[in-house]
Amino acid sequence: MFNGMDPHWDLYLPALQETLYMVGWSIFLGTIIGIPLGVLLVITRPGHIFEQPVFYQITSTIINIIRSVPFIILLFALIPFTKLLIGTFIGVEGAIVPLVVYVAPYIARLMESALLEVDPGLIEAFQAMGATRRQIIFNVMLKESRPALVLSLTIAVIGLIDATAMAGIIGAGGLGNLAYRYGFQRWETLVMIITVIVLIVLVQLLQTAGNRIARSLRKD
């Protein structure tokens, strides 16, 4: 059925590089924003070590709002913001801003649920030892939830790969863009299938790596 179809072997490596570039920057920036945000979402809860009910409610609501907007809408809605921030809204760089806005609250929520798993008794034990809040966050909460944090970031990375495919529509490049242009716009099914296979392999590799790292960190 693929008779006469050109697999375009030269397209995949640059597309993969573009995808990894976008995912890499977005996960990096998203983590820098998302982890502290996730920590804040936990410690400002009522009854926790830095109780700030108003801050918690507001932050939580904003995150919910961003999380409820479909990525494709976010992509277009953020065009003015992206343009203001980095001067352009197209291409790989243009895609990173909406990708970060998309993934940071997602990471924050994943962190939040991972950090909530930390036994309150353990936090209490460290309070009884005279630990500062900072020490409790770093020496107890983040340290204890490392396996869950790695798994959360793995989920976020895979979510980002999915999102970069959509970002392809605004000309962001990457594997998603390749599948869209060749597979959908030009009916070159073979390219689409190969792209999907590359994506499957990529996701498998990432998930396996994430699981391995998490397992090596897990001591209970």
Next chain:
Amino acid sequence: MYEDKHNRLQGGKALISVRNLEKVYGSGTNAVHAIKNANFEIEKGEIFGVIGFSGAGKSSLIRCINLLERPSSGEVVINGTDLTKLSSGELRKARRKIGMIFQHFNLLSSATVFDNVAAPLKLNKAPKEVIQRKVNELLEVVGLSKRAQAYPSQLSGGQKQRVAIARALANDPEILLCDEATSALDPQTTESILDLLLDINRKYNLTIMLITHEMHVVKKICDRVAVMEEGNIVEMGSVLEIFSSPRTATTKNFIRNIFDDQLPPGFLERVQHAPGSRIVRLTFIGESTGHPVLAELTEKFHLRPNILIGNITQIKETTFGYLVISLSGEATVLDEALEHVAERGIRAEVIHHV
């Protein structure tokens, strides 16, 4: 409420003084009065127990000592400093001298035994050599030197509690708070943990406050005990006093769980007694357990005591026991005989006249 005579007489030497302590959770109609006007003192080197059923307020009470729970009112004075008046930085410093262990151990699952014990030292940024020396010394004390590189998940419950004890001792505390520390352990492990607590109490002259719902724990290691019920300290005194003359129904209940001193129902009716005989309860404490008092009753007063029921137990280092006997004879002879028994340091109470 109940005043602690023992400590009032000693006056001023207490390491811990709790004064007019109140703890109320919530407000308005939903308010729960967890601690009602608690007053007590604990001396240096003492093991002080608080016993009560769940919900009695004992957990809130022990958490108020290091301010994990902030009292609604009242003072918690340790070494002359009222912790409730300290800034958060000063409080953190004060807490370093108060170790605490918990029912569920609360160890870092992601850290080795060594690193768990080292945790409080690392918080204080102690030098590496100090940490190395101190942790090894403490692991020696709790008997876990060989498991230094194990993770908590590889240890039994008793071993986990030993790690927690070593961790609690890392900053050379003056006080150790034990929050139901043996409640998650089986009886044998409980024994070994209690032995360890006694051991470190003597070795470091460490003051221990513990809360428990098991009278057995109190009996084995405590010097004094407070009984709590619905937020009130209803009874307080040396463990021997409490055992020999419990006043409240709750205390009697706790004692009965481990030391049955009740005659079976209907027992007195079934036993045949000569008219005029008396059922007497003799309580022996410490040295008096060594007197051959029954033989004396026979030889001196020509009475023939009939033993109905008896029991003996160990309260910390002191032997404590009782006998219920029936005695028959002339009233004057019986009075004289009981007076003689009392002179021997044995408490005699007539619990039944036939």
